[in-house]
Each structure stands twice: as C-alpha cells, then as structure tokens.
Amino acid sequence: MANDSDLIPPGAAIERLATGSTWAEGPLWIPDEGAVRWSDIPGDRIMRWSAATSEASVHRSGVEFTNGRMLDRDGSVVQCSHGRRRLEREMPDGTVAEIVSRWGEHRVNSPNDVALAPDGSYWFTDPDYGITQPREGHPGIREYGGCHVFRWSEVDGLTSVIDDMDRPNGIAFSPGGGTVYVTDTAGQQEGPGRWIRVYDVSGSRASGGRLFARIEVGAPDGIAVDVEGRVWSSAGDGIHVFSPYGSEVLFIPVPEVVSNLCFGGDDGTELFITATTSLYRIRTSTTAARS
Ligand code: MG
Numbered sequence: 001m002a003n004d005s006d007l008i009p010p011g012a013a014i015e016r017l018a019t020g021s022t023w024a025e026g027p028l029w030i031p032d033e034g035a036v037r038w039s040d041i042p043g044d045r046i047m048r049w050s051a052a053t054s055e056a057s058v059h060r061s062g063v064e065f066t067n068g069r070m071l072d073r074d075g076s077v078v079q080c081s082h083g084r085r086r087l088e089r090e091m092p093d094g095t096v097a098e099i100v101s102r103w104g105e106h107r108v109n110s111p112n113d114v115a116l117a118p119d120g121s122y123w124f125t126d127p128d129y130g131i132t133q134p135r136e137g138h139p140g141i142r143e144y145g146g147c148h149v150f151r152w153s154e155v156d157g158l159t160s161v162i163d164d165m166d167r168p169n170g171i172a173f174s175p176g177g178g179t180v181y182v183t184d185t186a187g188q189q190e191g192p193g194r195w196i197r198v199y200d201v202s203g204s205r206a207s208g209g210r211l212f213a214r215i216e217v218g219a220p221d222g223i224a225v226d227v228e229g230r231v232w233s234s235a236g237d238g239i240h241v242f243s244p245y246g247s248e249v250l251f252i253p254v255p256e257v258v259s260n261l262c263f264g265g266d267d268g269t270e271l272f273i274t275a276t277t278s279l280y281r282i283r284t285s286t287t288a289a290r291s
Helices: none
Strands: 015-018 024-030 035-040 045-050 055-061 066-071 077-081 086-090 096-100 114-116 122-125 149-153 157-162 168-173 179-184 194-202 205-215 223-225 231-234 238-242 248-253 258-264 270-275 278-283
Touching: 015 045, 024 066, 024 077, 024 270, 024 278, 035 066, 035 258, 066 114, 077 114, 114 168, 122 168, 157 205, 168 223, 168 231, 179 223, 205 231, 205 238, 223 258, 231 258, 238 258
Parallel strands: 024 258
Antiparallel strands: 015 278, 024 035, 035 045, 045 055, 066 077, 077 086, 086 096, 114 122, 122 149, 149 157, 168 179, 179 194, 194 205, 223 231, 231 238, 238 248, 258 270, 270 278
8 A cells, every 4th residue: 555654754653652541532632731632431531641741641530431522613622422422512611511412302322523514513423332332331222213423503403414324433524624524333335344435515414425435454433634635544453544535645553443533732743543542642744624
C-alpha cells in the first residue's frame, strides 16, 4: 500500500502516553485545558491526560458509560452516553445536562460518536452496543427498531438523517461539510471487511450514500478528517489514511486495536489515539478539518 511519508515528519513515532483503561474511546483535545479527555467505557469513567504534566488522571467516574465527544463552539463538550441513552453537554465547570434522548416517543439506542456540522447542528451515530453489550451500558431494546444517524439542532430538534447502515459508529465531516463519512462496525456490504460510507450533505439532509473505503483488519470505529480532506480511520491493526477519493495513502501500525483518534496539541498537528487500554500520540504534518 502507498505511504505518503509527507504526512508524518521525519523522526516522529508512536508513543504511549497513558495506559490502564479497559476499552478507551472518544478522545478529544480540549484547547483551554491543554489536555486530552477520553472515555474508558467499561470502566465507566472519563480519563484526562495533561500535556503540561504528561500525566493521566480520572476526570470523572460513574459517568453512565460515555463514549465519543466533540467540542462545541462555546467551549462546552458534547458527548454520548450509552447508559443514559442520550446526547449530553458537559460545561467547563463540570455540570452535565441532557441535550436529547428521544426521537418522537422512542428513546434512542446508545449514542456512540458525534460531530459538529457547519450549520452548528450535532450529528451522532446510534448503534445498539450500549444496550446489547453488558459491560458498555445497560441491557435494553431498540425502541425505534433500527440504528440510525441523527441530526440535532435547537431549531429542528432531532431528525433521522441516515437509516441504511447496520451499526453506524464513527462520524466526521469533510472540510466545508459537503460530505459526511460514517463508519459501519458491522453489516454485509461488498465482500469481507468493514466499510466507511460517505454521504452528500445538503443542509439538514444526507443522501447518495455509497461505499468509500474498506478496512480489512478489524473494523473502522472512530475517524477524523484532516484539513485537506483525508480520512484517518481506526482499525484492528492501526490507522489507515485515505485520500478524499478513497485510496489508501498511509498506514500507521499501532500496538493495540485502535478505537478512535483526534487531532490536537498546541499547534493541532498531534494525533491522539485511543487503542484498547491506552492513549497514544504521533506527530503529523497536518491538522483537523474545520467544520
Ligand atoms: Mg465508536
């Protein structure tokens, strides 16, 4: 496979920053804190790694199985809670409040990951892992029957935007937000492996869903898009980077199964990676797409 060596500066290597999680997920760089926050889902806690001290600590525990998170424009953190079956907001002062938990009369399943759309709305995936995997939430049923991708905004409330996937999981927008990438951690699509799908976005709608790229080892879970539109995907063997046209341009081996990743650091070029028990970092030559 091709390797775009320009994306990783000379001498940069994978380093393990912290370990001891049971299943680490949902990393987010928080600029105001100079820290990465992530979920240890089975440990039912949120972890924090500080760049200033290079030390990890427990941010909060008994968090009802949070998973993915994103930074909102006001500096608050929007995160998914399997246990409470909702999207919630954590303010800088630590208070947590529900954003949305129902689609009509039905509760959502267990929100997994969330991304900020250019119009300020929140798009989140809703597979059922938090109601089917006992260590990741509480047993429950799919009240609306499927596993959709939802859009939430203050004005429009909750609407279903994607309903043709098996277990939608990671989600990220292209630069400018004209397309949205969503990973599927299950499902029969075309041949072996698991797929990242892509959809055209027009305002509050997604359409034209199609296959984008295949992960052969394990599954694509969390993804990130860089400023030039490349898609950085988690996988069982490391991180696979795809051009906007779906061809693989870089592979970064990681010692543990990768769940998710985010750009961060003071200049935005550090890639933080949650992988099974640990948080890793590697320096890159790019930064996250702005939505
Ligand atoms: Mg996930």
